[in-house]
Amino acid sequence: xxxxxxxxxISLEDRAAARPLYYSLYALQHRGQESAGIxxxxxxxxxxxxxxxxxxxxxxxxxxxxxxxxQGIGHVRYPTAGSxxxxxxxxxxxxxxxxxxxxxxxxxxVNADEVGDQLANLGxxxxxxxxxxxxxxxxxxxxxxxxxxxxxKRTMSRIHGSYSLTIMHDxxxxxxxxxxxxxxxxxxxxxxxxxLASESAAIDxxxxxxxxxxxxxxxxxxxxxxxxxxxxxxxxxxxxxHCFFEHVYFARPDSIINEELVYEVRRELGRQLWDESGIDSxxxxxxPDSGRSFASGYAEAANEDPNADGVEFAxxxxxxxxxxxxxxxxxxxxxxxxxxxxxxxxxxxxxxxTVTLIDDSIVRGTTxxxxxxxxxxxxxxxxxxxxxxxxxxxPCYMGIDMASRDELIAADRSVEEIxxxxxxxxxxxxxxxAVAAALNQSKADLxxxxxxxxxxxxxxxxxxxxxxxxxxxxxxxxADD
Ligand code: AMP
Numbered sequence: 001x002x003x004x005x006x007x008x009x010i011s012l013e014d015r016a017a018a019r020p021l022y023y024s025l026y027a028l029q030h031r032g033q034e035s036a037g038i039x040x041x042x043x044x045x046x047x048x049x050x051x052x053x054x055x056x057x058x059x060x061x062x063x064x065x066x067x068x069x070x071q072g073i074g075h076v077r078y079p080t081a082g083s084x085x086x087x088x089x090x091x092x093x094x095x096x097x098x099x100x101x102x103x104x105x106x107x108x109x110v111n112a113d114e115v116g117d118q119l120a121n122l123g124x125x126x127x128x129x130x131x132x133x134x135x136x137x138x139x140x141x142x143x144x145x146x147x148x149x150x151x152x153k154r155t156m157s158r159i160h161g162s163y164s165l166t167i168m169h170d171x172x173x174x175x176x177x178x179x180x181x182x183x184x185x186x187x188x189x190x191x192x193x194x195x196l197a198s199e200s201a202a203i204d205x206x207x208x209x210x211x212x213x214x215x216x217x218x219x220x221x222x223x224x225x226x227x228x229x230x231x232x233x234x235x236x237x238x239x240x241x242h243c244f245f246e247h248v249y250f251a252r253p254d255s256i257i258n259e260e261l262v263y264e265v266r267r268e269l270g271r272q273l274w275d276e277s278g279i280d281s282x283x284x285x286x287x288p289d290s291g292r293s294f295a296s297g298y299a300e301a302a303n304e305d306p307n308a309d310g311v312e313f314a315x316x317x318x319x320x321x322x323x324x325x326x327x328x329x330x331x332x333x334x335x336x337x338x339x340x341x342x343x344x345x346x347x348x349x350x351x352x353x354t355v356t357l358i359d360d361s362i363v364r365g366t367t368x369x370x371x372x373x374x375x376x377x378x379x380x381x382x383x384x385x386x387x388x389x390x391x392x393x394x395p396c397y398m399g400i401d402m403a404s405r406d407e408l409i410a411a412d413r414s415v416e417e418i419x420x421x422x423x424x425x426x427x428x429x430x431x432x433x434a435v436a437a438a439l440n441q442s443k444a445d446l447x448x449x450x451x452x453x454x455x456x457x458x459x460x461x462x463x464x465x466x467x468x469x470x471x472x473x474x475x476x477x478x479a480d481d
Contacts, residue, residue, distance in 0.1 A: 004078040004250070004399045005090070006031030007104040007185070008202055009166030009173040011071045012193035013226035016040075018067035021074040024195065024202035025055045030252060031106070031198060032076035035089035038064075039102035040072035041171040043224075046100040050075075050089040070193075070226060071173050073166040075104035078401065091168075092132045098143035099170045105132040106198055107162030107183045108399040110457050115158055115473055135159060143169070152176060152219050153234040158473045161457055162243075162398040164214075166196050173222040180241035180456060181216030182398050182447055184257045193226035199255035210256055216240050239466060241447040241456035244435050245400055248389045249360045253293050260440060263293050268438040269388045269430060270297025270358065277428030278302055279384050282353040284311045287360075287371060288319040288343070294388035295358035311356070316349030317371070332366065339370040351379035361389045362429075363402060365409035368422045382425040390432050391415070394453040397462070402450055 006028030010017045021038045036058040037050030047067045051058030055076065075090035093102040109115075112131040115138060120126065124137045138158060142151035148169060162182035167174040175196035177185045188195045188203030188210045195203055200210040214220055217235035222228075243250075246257060253263035273294065284302065286295035292315075299313040323342040355375055362368050368385055375383045391410035396402040405411045409418055419427035432451060436443045444466070449455035454465035 004031065004401055005104070005106040006076040006198040006202075007073070007106050007164060007166045007196075008075075008198070009073040009104070009168070009175055009196040009222065010190075010193060011173045011222035011224060011226045012190070013070070015070060015192060016068065017070050017072040018064045020190070020195070020206050021067075021072050022055065022059060022064055023205050024197055025074045025076050027202040027205040027252075028076050028198055029055055031250070032078035035077045036075065037089055037091050037104075038067055038072055038074040039091040039093045039168055040067040040069035041100070041102075041168055042069035043171050046093055046095070046102060046168070048091070048093045048102070050091070052089065069171070071168065071171050071222070071224060073102050073104050073168045073173060075166075088128055088130050090132060091166075092128075092130070092136050094136055094140070096140040096143070098140050100168075101136050101140055102168035103132050103136045103139075104166045105135065106164045106185075106399065107131075107178065108397060109134070109159050109161035109163065110397065110459050111160045111470070111473065118473060131161075131163075135163070135165065139167070148172065148174070148221070149219060149232050149234070153232075156217070156235050157471055160470050164198060171224045175214050175220040175222075177214045177216055177218055179217035179235040179237035180239070180447070181213075182241050182243050184246055184251065184255075185214040186256075187211045187214055187220055187229065194222050194229050196220060196222070199251055199257070201252045201255045204254070213258060237469075239456070240445040242439075242441065242445060243398060243400065243447045244439060245361075245389070245396070245450065247439055248435070249290055250400060258439070258441070265438055266293035266360075266388065267297030267300070269435065270294035270299075271301040272434040272438055273358070273386050273388055273428070273430050274298045274301035274305070276431060276434060277386060278305065278308065279356060279386075279426060280309045280354075281311060281356040281382070281384055283314045283316065283349060284356045284358060285314050285316045285349070286358050287367065288315070288317055291357075291359040291388070294360060298356075298358055298386065314349040316346045316355075317343050318346060319343055332364075335364070335366045336370055339367055340374070343371065343374070345374055345378040347378045350375055353380060354382040354384070355380045356384040356386055358386050358388065360387070361392060362387055362409060362418070362422075363392055364407050365418065365422055368424070372422050372424050384426045385419075385422065385424040385428075387427075387429045389430055390435065390451040391418075391429050392450050394450050394462075396450045397455065397457070397459050398447060398449070400450070
C-alpha cells in the first residue's frame with residue numbers, strides 16, 4: 001500500500017508531548033489529509049488517538065488531554081485510491097509480550113507481502129493490509145530475542161523499499177530511515193527536548209533548531225528523559241535513492257532537505273528551465289501554489305538574460321483554497337470541473353498578452369489542459385507552458401500518488417503530442433540532468449523511477465536502474481545480525 005505521509009516523534013524533559021506533536025502534524029498537513037494520529041507513552045502505558053480528516057478535525061481538546069506522557073509519535077496520512085478506511089489510520093499501535101509499540105510510516109515497502117506472509121505462517125494475525133503492521137510485527141518478534149538496536153537492524157535487513165519511520169517502543173522514541181533515504185526524515189533540538197520529523201518545517205513550528213537529516217540507513221534513539229539522543233548507522237547502501245519529487249512538488253518550500261532549502265531548489269529549477277527552454281512572452285504566471293517558486297526563478301533568469309526582452313511576473317491565477325484537491329477526484333469530469341472551481345484568472349493580467357504558465361509537473365494533463373483553455377477564454381494571445389520537472393512517464397511505487405501508466409499523459413506521448421493535446425502554443429519540460437544539477441546530487445543517488453521508468457528498487461514487472469541488493473528474507477528467527 002502506498003503511503004505518502006508525514007511522521008513525527010518527540011521526547012521532552014518535563015512537558016506533555018501531545019500538543020507539540022499536534023502542532024507539528026499541522027506543519028506536515030500537506031503530506032496527508034486523510035487521517036491523523038498520535039501515540040504517547042507516560043512511562044507506564046501507551047495512549048493513542050487516531051481520527052479521520054485534517055489534523056484540526058481529527059483531534060478535540062479532550063483527545064489531546066488524555067494523551068499523557070512526555071514522549072510520543074504522530075502521523076498524517078495521505079489518501080490513495082481504494083484505501084480510504086479507518087484501519088489504515090496511523091500510528092499503528094499494539095502491545096506485544098516484548099512491550100508496547102507504536103509506528104508511523106512514510107514510504108512504501110516492495111516486499112511487504114513476502115514478509116507479511118511469512119509472519120502470518122508463524123501465527124501473526126494482521127488487522128490491515130498495510131506495510132506498517134508488517135514492520136511492527138517483525139520488530140515485535142525480533143524484540144523478543146534482541147535488544148532494541150539489534151532488533152531494528154534485523155528488521156531493516158528483512159524489509160526492502162522506502163521507509164521513514166518514527167517508532168515508540170515503550171517510552172523510547174526512535175527514528176529510522178531506509179538505507180536509500182528515499183523519503184526525508186530529520187532531527188531537531190527543542191528548548192526542552194528533541195524531535196524527529198519528515199520535514200524541518202515541523203521543527204520550526206516548535207521553535208526548534210534543525211540539527212540535520214537522519215542519514216540513510218541510520219537509527220536515532222531519543223533518550224526517554226528528553227536530554228539527548230544516540231545514533232547508529234545500521235545499514236549502508238552504496239547509493240542513495242532520494243525522491244527528486246519531494247524537492248519538486250511534495251515538500252514545503254520552507255523545509256530544508258539534504259541541506260538545501262526547498263524554495264531555493266525550486267527557484268534554481270525555474271532558472272534552469274529558462275536556460276533550457278525560455279521563451280519571450282509578456283507575462284510569466286505561476287500555477288498556484290506549487291508553480292510559484294519555479295516561476296519566480298524563471299522570471300528572474302529571463303530578466304537577467306541580456307538576449308531576452310524582459311518579462312512581467314504576474315500572479316494572475318487566483319486559487320480558491322476551499323476547493324479540495326482536484327488530483328484525487330475519482331472521475332475525469334469532476335477533476336476538470338474542480339480545476340475551474342479552484343483556479344480563476346485575473347483577466348487584466350492576461351488579456352491581449354502572450355503568457356507563459358509555469359507549473360511544477362504534469363501528471364494526467366488535466367490542470368494544464370484546463371488552464372490553457374482558461375487563459376485563451378480570458379483573452380491571452382498565446383499560451384506557453386513550462387514545467388519544472390521532466391515528463392512523468394511511469395508510476396511511483398515508493399509512496400507518491402501518481403496514477404497508473406494509462407492515466408499518465410506522458411507515458412506514451414511525445415512532448416509535441418502532449419502540447420497538441422493540451423492545446424498550448426509551446427510546451428517544454430525540464431531535463432533530468434538539470435534536476436540533478438539543481439538538487440546538487442548525482443543521478444545515481446536519486447530515485448528517478450517516475451521519469452525514467454527504471455527504479456532503484458526491485459519491483460515486480462519493472463526494470464531497475466542499478467544493482468539492487470534485495471534481502472533474502474530468510475527465517476525471521478535466524479536472520480543475520
Ligand atoms: P494533472 O492535472 O493530473 O496533470 O496534475 C498536475 C497538477 O497536480 C500539478 O499542478 C501538480 O502541482 C499537481 N500534482 C503533481 N503531483 C501530484 C500528486 N502526487 N498529488 C497531488 N497533486 C499533484
